[in-house]
Every structure is written in structure tokens, then in C-alpha cells.
Amino acid sequence: MSMRIFVSRDAGAVAVGADEVALALEQAAAKRGIAIEIVRTGSRGMYWLEPLVEVATPQGRIAFGPVTETDVPSLLDALASNTPHLLRLGATDEIPWLKRQTRLTFARCGVIDPRSLDDYRAHGGYKGLERALSLGSEAILAEVTASGLRGRGGAGFPTGIKWKTVAQAKADRKFIVCNADEGDSGTFADRMIMEGDPFLVIEGMTTAGITVGATKGYIYIRSEYPHAVEAMNAAIQAAKRGGYLGDRIGGSTYSFDLEVRVGAGAYVCGEETSLLESLEGRRGIVRAKPPLPAHHGLFGKPTVINNVLSFAAIPFILAEGAKAYADFGMGRSRGTMPIQLAGNIRYGGLFETAFGVTLGELVDDIGGGTFTGRPVRAVQVGGPLGAYFPRALFDTPFDYEAFAARDGLIGHGGIVVFDDSVDMRRQARFAMEFCAVESCGKCTPCRIGSTRGVETIEKIINGERVHENFALVEDLCNTMKFGSLCALGGFTPYPVLSALKHFREDFVPAPTTLQAAE
Amino acid sequence: MTTLYEPRYDSWDEARGAEIIAEHAGQEGATLVILHALQEAFGYVPEAAIPMVAQALNLSRADVHGVFTFYHDFRHKPAGRHVLKLCRAEACQAAGGDALAARAETKLGVSLGNTTADDRVTLEPIYCLGLCATAPSAMLDGRLIGRLDEKRLDALVAEAQR
Numbered sequence: 139m140s141m142r143i144f145v146s147r148d149a150g151a152v153a154v155g156a157d158e159v160a161l162a163l164e165q166a167a168a169k170r171g172i173a174i175e176i177v178r179t180g181s182r183g184m185y186w187l188e189p190l191v192e193v194a195t196p197q198g199r200i201a202f203g204p205v206t207e208t209d210v211p212s213l214l215d216a217l218a219s220n221t222p223h224l225l226r227l228g229a230t231d232e233i234p235w236l237k238r239q240t241r242l243t244f245a246r247c248g249v250i251d252p253r254s255l256d257d258y259r260a261h262g263g264y265k266g267l268e269r270a271l272s273l274g275s276e277a278i279l280a281e282v283t284a285s286g287l288r289g290r291g292g293a294g295f296p297t298g299i300k301w302k303t304v305a306q307a308k309a310d311r312k313f314i315v316c317n318a319d320e321g322d323s324g325t326f327a328d329r330m331i332m333e334g335d336p337f338l339v340i341e342g343m344t345t346a347g348i349t350v351g352a353t354k355g356y357i358y359i360r361s362e363y364p365h366a367v368e369a370m371n372a373a374i375q376a377a378k379r380g381g382y383l384g385d386r387i388g389g390s391t392y393s394f395d396l397e398v399r400v401g402a403g404a405y406v407c408g409e410e411t412s413l414l415e416s417l418e419g420r421r422g423i424v425r426a427k428p429p430l431p432a433h434h435g436l437f438g439k440p441t442v443i444n445n446v447l448s449f450a451a452i453p454f455i456l457a458e459g460a461k462a463y464a465d466f467g468m469g470r471s472r473g474t475m476p477i478q479l480a481g482n483i484r485y486g487g488l489f490e491t492a493f494g495v496t497l498g499e500l501v502d503d504i505g506g507g508t509f510t511g512r513p514v515r516a517v518q519v520g521g522p523l524g525a526y527f528p529r530a531l532f533d534t535p536f537d538y539e540a541f542a543a544r545d546g547l548i549g550h551g552g553i554v555v556f557d558d559s560v561d562m563r564r565q566a567r568f569a570m571e572f573c574a575v576e577s578c579g580k581c582t583p584c585r586i587g588s589t590r591g592v593e594t595i596e597k598i599i600n601g602e603r604v605h606e607n608f609a610l611v612e613d614l615c616n617t618m619k620f621g622s623l624c625a626l627g628g629f630t631p632y633p634v635l636s637a638l639k640h641f642r643e644d645f646v647p648a649p650t651t652l653q654a655a656e
Numbered sequence: 657m658t659t660l661y662e663p664r665y666d667s668w669d670e671a672r673g674a675e676i677i678a679e680h681a682g683q684e685g686a687t688l689v690i691l692h693a694l695q696e697a698f699g700y701v702p703e704a705a706i707p708m709v710a711q712a713l714n715l716s717r718a719d720v721h722g723v724f725t726f727y728h729d730f731r732h733k734p735a736g737r738h739v740l741k742l743c744r745a746e747a748c749q750a751a752g753g754d755a756l757a758a759r760a761e762t763k764l765g766v767s768l769g770n771t772t773a774d775d776r777v778t779l780e781p782i783y784c785l786g787l788c789a790t791a792p793s794a795m796l797d798g799r800l801i802g803r804l805d806e807k808r809l810d811a812l813v814a815e816a817q818r
Contacts, residue, residue, distance in 0.1 A: 153802030185789035323745030402727030419687030481750035486789030
């Protein structure tokens, strides 16, 4: 019997040499006459261990990592002779970082072959859809609402209510749109799930389709994710062949079809109305709301538009029941959140856990601090539009409301760690620069405000009338916050104001001893 | 793996362009799909193609030009023989990306967003490759590279210059 070896095909693993390791394994095995079968999976999300190599044994999968090409011969020798190896990590499921997670959405990611519909089904895939088909629209809506699931893209809007609105709308056509324009730096959960468990996204979207009466769905994936585009397209073809997309899904009376559309490098297209414009083939200019996409969405038709992770949470909720999901979490944040630990971090990766874990636990304990070994000074939570938190706020629990109460947001769950070499003036200026470059240009506070913001922060950096300009930036931020049409202009103030507030010493020089003596 | 993304483009040809446009024009909201397909074939979106797209989709030339110029991805002229993209977003900044970008600029003698005089290398910023747990990251002609450091960057620059 051939030895089954698992190597990730996730872009993050490929970027650090997973393809080369897989190739080296094949060549070395052939040379030794060892029969092996390499399964290319998604990533387990422990990126400091990538390329991770797992081997199937009667006791479960045993992990080795991080493996380089040069480690491959000795690794194969150790496997063949059943002797210890330096890179051996033990049973994958027993690795503490993985073991302390609650993987509901990411249960299969890194485990199954993302190209195989059979593998997906063998690991519980499509159980949720089967139950959904037997439940019917109203009962599905009740389950999704009872689960407490809120939009995982960042806005946190209750998914059940959104779906219900579309279900009740009358129209000749309705659409399901998956927002896979994961542009926030520090986030990669959408990419991972699309590459590692693409059928899960398809199942979630199909469930949405039968619930609201839509027969067509689009997945809008950013062009920076070619691996995810490829994985989703392959999965869609496999689902079609397997009777899970197209006419009469799973033998039912429902029809649903899916198509991937690729973005073109505009950050603002992650905003849902801008994304819809882009899908329609236009400039990604934000639409004023109302009307809501649920009423007037894609091509003017009622549209469910949700983030990848929202759709990906649906199959579990339907398969295991709303309560099983809602039992996790705190307050109004129910279920689990796939949190992404990124930047200057020792143990970076995907950590799915129930809401309520504190920022400090995530960064210091789970993330292990910085990989440079220097002290953590700031963490940006929620992407380029999220606030910078200092260590003093590390007791904040990961929860929509708790972060909002401290002038921050959890956004899409990305946490970017900075060490003490960070210059917060530069980070504040970058936030404004990014907004200026990516603004769609429709509303003045965002389009002009961001440019004035860059100029004014520049003046502070150059020491020009620092206190006056400091006040001016604060005032400008308030105009942007309350006067912008969408989250780009409206949330750019979060990183800027949080930098000003929590890291004031970087902007305003400490009083000299002479002044202090006065 | 290196060869997987090696870019090879045709030079602009009106008949081929018309074929590509016709192939996708029937889809709903086809503008971006067509612009992507043109760029994939020719390496950029030739100006001559804009009125052709407009006519095929029953749009004005201004509409199509507007879409073309809105998105960062679409090029109005061919890039250099190799395109080196460096992620400049926050996670990579936190991991030392600023210094690496400066180093690449010095080595290639161009600033981000420009092509070397010999047309060999286009150096571009990219805002997030989603490899934020193995930052800093880069992309050379579609090939991803994580955990970038000076040594790896120098090797990439040398490879791009070949």
C-alpha cells in the first residue's frame, strides 16, 4: 500500500515552497522505490510551519514542518524506517495551537483534497444542504436567524434578516453574490477557505439560493488571488458534474448556478454596492443606500450579498442546527470567528475560535508576540480601516460591540502586529494615502478629505504647527467619518484617530525639560 | 512552477481582438471580463480595442474608457518582460516591507510603478496578496514568494533582470 502524504496547495504554503517540497517528495520516493500518494490539501493555517507535510498513519496524521526541499530525503528515510525526525511535530490534531481552536467553518480546511467532491462529502459536506432541501425556505430562515450569524465581512449585519428581506421581495430574478474581494491587509481567511474547502462556499451559496428563490450566483474574487480563482472554478465544475449545481440540485426541484467573476485591483470593490457596480461591468462607484441591495441589488434585482465566511458558516448551521452554532460566542456575537494573525508575529495564521477571546490572548499567548522578538507596540485590527490598539487595550474581548465601544472594529477578523520600531505617524499617513488612492471619488469627504489628510499629517511629521495641525486632522476625520457614503471614507478615520489618541507621543514631541521646569 | 506563469503575449491584432470581444460579449456585465481577456492575450489593453468593446456592448467609448481607467489592473501599454510586485500593505509594512521596497528600487534603479529603461522589469506595488502570515511577500510574474528577506529579494531581482 502506498503511503499517503499531504502537502498544502494553499497560496501561502506555495509562497514558501510547498510545490518544491511536493516535487522533491515525488522524486525522492521514486528514487527509493517507495510508493507514495501525494494529496494536495488546503492549509491548516499554521503558517510558521509551512510547508507542512503530513503523513497518514493508523494513529491519524503525523505532521512535519516547516519542511524544505533539502529535508525531504532524510524525512522519507525516517518515514520508511519508522525512526524519529527533527521536524516531527507529532499528531497534527494534537498540536496545541490547532487543538485549542473551535473549527466549525475551517473543520475541513487542510484536511481534505479541495478538488474532490467525494472527499468533501466523505467529511460531512452537503449534509447542510440536504437538510435545507427538506426544511424549505421558512424553516431555513428560522435556523439562520436563530444561529445569530452576523455578516463576517465586517459590518456584522444579521444574515437571517438580510436573507428574509430578499426572500420576501417579489421579482422575476434574484441573485446571490459572494463578496470574495478580501482586500484588507492582514486577512486571508476567504482565500484559505476558497483554496482549501471551495465546496463549502458553493454549498452555502446554494442554500441561500434555494432559501430566497434565486437561481444564479456570482462569486466576485479579487485578481490578487489567482489560486483562489482557479480553485473555485475547478470546484464549480466538479459540483456541476456531481449534480450539485445546475438544474434539479441533489435531485430536488431547485436550480442554482454559479459563476466566478474576477476583480481588477480596486480596493473599494469590497464595498458591497461598489462590487455590484463592478459585477455589472461598470466603474466601482459606490451607490447611495437606500435602496438596499436586498431590494435593488445586482442588475436592479433583489440580491443577497454576503462575505465568503458568512456563506461558509451556513452549512454547519444547517447540518448541526442553529443552537450548536449559537452556543458559542458572547453577547450579540454568536458562533465562531476565523481570526487571522498576521504581520510581525511569531505564530501567524488562521485561528478560529468563539467570540470573546481577548486581544492580548490572541497576540501574546496564541500569536507568541513578534517574530523579530521585539516588544509588541501596536496592533491594527480589522484591516486598513481598523483602529490601532496599544497594549493598554489588550483586555478587549473579540466581539463586535466590545471593539466598537473602544472606537475600533473587528472587521473581517484580521490582526496585524507591529513591534516597537513602528512609527505611528507613517501608519496614520498611510491610512490617508491608501484612502486617497482607492477612493471611488463619488463623495467629497473621502475623495478630497483623504488628500488633505495626507498633506496635514505630512506637516505634523515635518514639525509644522504641530498642535494646530493635530486638531485639524481630528476635525477632518470627523467630517470623513460622518460625511462619507461608505466605509472607505467613513472608517479611514479609525486608524488615523486611534494613532493620534493612543500613540500621541509619536506626533507631538514631549515637552522639553526647560518647558517642564516652568 | 517557475514556467507556469511565464508571461507570453501576442502583439495587438484587430481580428484576434474582435474574436476575444465576441467570445465574451454575450455575458451579463461583460466589460471587465472582456478587458481582462484582452489583457491576458496582449499583455495590455490596446487603445484601439476600446471603441470595439464599446460597440460590441452598445456602450459609449467614454463608458468603456471610464471602466478601463478606474481599475488599477488594466495597463494601457505593455509591462516590462517581467513584473515584480511587492506587497506594500500594512502586514508587510509591519514585517519590514518598507526597507525591502526601497532596496528593490535602488537595485533596479526605478521607483515603484515604473519599468526599467531596458524594458526588462516592471516594479509595482500591490496591496495585499493575502499572504499576511508569511510577510513580507512578493509576486514575480504570478509566482508567489513569502517570507521575503534581503537575500530572497536580491535573488528575485536578479531573476527578473535575466
